[in-house]
Amino acid sequence: MNRIDAILRDPVFPRIKAAVIGATGLAYYADKDAALAERINRRLADKPTLGLSAYLALLAAEGPTGPEYQALINELTVGETFFFRYAEQFEALCAVAIPECLRRNQESRLLRIWSAGCSIGPEAYTLEILLKRHFADRLRDWQVSIVGTDLNAGFIETARRGVYGNWAVRGLDPAVLAECFDRQGDLWAVKPRFREWTSFSVFNLVEGPLPNYPRGLGALDVVLCRNVMIYFDEPTRTRLLENLHEVLVPNGWLVVGHAETGQQVNGLFTPVPVPGATIYRKPRPGSPPAAVLPAFTPSTAVEPPSAAEPKPAEPRPTEPKPARKRNTATESMARLRATAAKPTPAPLPAPQPPASSPASPAAADGDRAAALDACIALAERNRLDPVVHFRLGLLEEELGVGDPIAAFKRALYLDSDFALADYHLALAYWRRGKLAPAQRHFRNARATVAAHDATELVAEGGGLTVAELRSMIDLWFSGEEP
Numbered sequence: 518m519n520r521i522d523a524i525l526r527d528p529v530f531p532r533i534k535a536a537v538i539g540a541t542g543l544a545y546y547a548d549k550d551a552a553l554a555e556r557i558n559r560r561l562a563d564k565p566t567l568g569l570s571a572y573l574a575l576l577a578a579e580g581p582t583g584p585e586y587q588a589l590i591n592e593l594t595v596g597e598t599f600f601f602r603y604a605e606q607f608e609a610l611c612a613v614a615i616p617e618c619l620r621r622n623q624e625s626r627l628l629r630i631w632s633a634g635c636s637i638g639p640e641a642y643t644l645e646i647l648l649k650r651h652f653a654d655r656l657r658d659w660q661v662s663i664v665g666t667d668l669n670a671g672f673i674e675t676a677r678r679g680v681y682g683n684w685a686v687r688g689l690d691p692a693v694l695a696e697c698f699d700r701q702g703d704l705w706a707v708k709p710r711f712r713e714w715t716s717f718s719v720f721n722l723v724e725g726p727l728p729n730y731p732r733g734l735g736a737l738d739v740v741l742c743r744n745v746m747i748y749f750d751e752p753t754r755t756r757l758l759e760n761l762h763e764v765l766v767p768n769g770w771l772v773v774g775h776a777e778t779g780q781q782v783n784g785l786f787t788p789v790p791v792p793g794a795t796i797y798r799k800p801r802p803g804s805p806p807a808a809v810l811p812a813f814t815p816s817t818a819v820e821p822p823s824a825a826e827p828k829p830a831e832p833r834p835t836e837p838k839p840a841r842k843r844n845t846a847t848e849s850m851a852r853l854r855a856t857a858a859k860p861t862p863a864p865l866p867a868p869q870p871p872a873s874s875p876a877s878p879a880a881a882d883g884d885r886a887a888a889l890d891a892c893i894a895l896a897e898r899n900r901l902d903p904v905v906h907f908r909l910g911l912l913e914e915e916l917g918v919g920d921p922i923a924a925f926k927r928a929l930y931l932d933s934d935f936a937l938a939d940y941h942l943a944l945a946y947w948r949r950g951k952l953a954p955a956q957r958h959f960r961n962a963r964a965t966v967a968a969h970d971a972t973e974l975v976a977e978g979g980g981l982t983v984a985e986l987r988s989m990i991d992l993w994f995s996g997e998e999p
Contacts, residue, residue: 520561524554529569533557536573540581541668542723542757543593544750556592560585581668581721591671599685600639600646603743605793606772607643610739611651612988613789614770614796618738619655620972620984621768626659629737631764633722634745635665638676639685641715642707644741646697649711664733666720676717679707723753727760737764744774755781762786762799771797789981790944791989798981889916896924903931907938907977914945921945936965937977940990963990 524530534553538544546553561567567575579586601607618628628648632641644663648656667673686694686705698705718732722745728735740761746754754777761771762785771786778795782788786797892909899905910924925942928935943958966975971984978986 520558521551521554524557524561524569525550527569529573530554530557533569533573533576536576537589537593540586540724541590541593541721542749542753544753545748546593547750553593556589559592560589581724582719587670591669594636594667594669594672598636598639599687600643600681600689602640602643603775603794605791606743606796607647609789609791609794609796610644610770610772611647612991613791613985614739614798615648615652616988617768617982617985618770619652620982622738628656628659628661629733630661630663630739631734631737631741632663632665633720633740633742633761635667635672635676635717636669637672637681637685638665638679638715638717639681640741640743641665641676641717642679642711645711645713645715646693648714650696661714662733663715665715665717666722666732666734667717668719668721670719673717673719679712680704681706722757722760723749728764735764736766737769738766739770739772740765741772742777743772744777746777747774751781758782758785765799767799767801769799771799773797787978787981789985789989888912889918901931903928903935903938904977906931907935907941910938910945911941914941922949934965936962936986937975939965940986959990963987966990 530550534546534550537553538546557569557572561572564572576583576586576589581587581590622628630644632644635641641663645661648661665673665676667676680701682704686698694705697708697711699708700706716733720729720732720734722742730736742757742761746757749757758781765771771782773782778788782797785799787800788795789798889912892912896905896909906924907928909919910921910928913919913924914921922942922945925938925945928938929942932938939958939962943955943962946952946955946958966983966986969983971982971987973983975981975983975986
């Protein structure tokens with residue numbers, strides 16, 4: 518019997534497993550006994566006389582911050598990362614989230630960002646590089662804080678050194694390498710001027726209290742927590758998302774990994790789709806999260822819109838529109854100005870996971886079916902309300918059922934100046950590979966908002982401003998159209 522088999526058969530192994538998962542939240546190892554045993558074996562390699570009972574006692578005596586516990590955590594966690602990883606999300610931050618934060622915080626001149634689960638640090642340094650390369654003038658005299666935290670103390674030591682091998686900087690433009698890094702033999706050191714705003718500390722997302730103002734983890738404008746929750750079980754993910762919601766200011770922004778989207782995120786945050794990515798926004802108090810906005814996950818089989826000859830706008834229906842009540846929820850100006858006085862249509866029931874956790878797939882499917890049935894019934898009762906059809910289209914697109922394109926078209930038939938309906942209709946076409954109509958509707962949406970003030974709020978946008986919607990639309994025409 519080899520050592521790993523002996524560890525797996527030891528009656529103490531399940532207790533070590535339960536203790537480690539409980540302390541770290543790493544439920545990834547719940548069904549990976551062999552992988553966990555192999556990592557425990559690495560720690561026992563230089564302790565041949567130490568049995569599992571004694572090792573469990575050592576871990577319990579130290580707690581998760583102790584040296585041996587930290588050494589085991591170092592074995593369990595993954596440090597593979599690199600600069601500008603998932604570039605589309607950083608582009609979305611530059612195009613939409615950071616400009617909104619700068620407008621919102623113009624008086625306080627404070628910008629606070631947290632890289633949660635920062636590993637060895639490239640994500641946090643990437644943020645400072647982006648801010649100083651793209652927003653240096655606007656951030657002059659601002660107080661900027663970028664905090665990187667990780668459970669793994671070894672990773673944090675590496676992050677503080679800020680020196681990396683070729684793997685971490687692979688793919689970077691040579692001009693960026695020259696501007697932002699100093700060559701040290703085979704290594705690359707982040708230049709001091711790109712380390713002024715960034716700090717690192719060890720923090721346990723499962724056990725650490727949040728908000729945690731002494732660590733700078735409160736009243737945050739942006740939180741990046743990417744590829745962290747994939748290691749947690751559902752109750753831990755739910756609790757962490759609630760904590761991340763709490764540490765963000767109203768209208769603050771959350772960025773999660775591509776595999777970490779879904780109803781738990783949509784229930785707390787407003788998804789904001791941009792080309793190649795979706796970022797999430799915390800609604801203002803009193804505003805329900807726009808859970809009906811679908812997370813935008815582009816098909817890998819479809820390429821982004823390419824440069825093309827501008828085509829005439831898609832013709833609107835020529836037949837007379839049906840008579841409808843004058844309602845500020847369906848007027849063009851109200852579509853762009855979401856005021857407290859605006860009548861609000863009956864909220865659509867967003868699909869929610871059942872109260873028990875983890876949710877069963879059958880229960881989740883039942884909830885989605887019930888939500889869709891309720892939305893369809895509401896649309897039948899409110900056939901002349903464009904908002905109802907718009908929300909139905911969003912839910913159908915999110916669930917992958919029905920005909921969302923038809924729903925968005927009905928919304929536009931009832932209100933031809935419904936900018937978000939044009940925008941989401943364009944996205945729906947783009948996902949299906951229909952690039953020409955997608956570009957037409959992106960242009961229509963851009964034309965609708967062109968005459969409006971940048972600070973106006975877009976109704977049905979969950980706090981989205983005209984300027985932010987323009988930025989999201991402009992991403993589709995960058996370098997292609999004026």
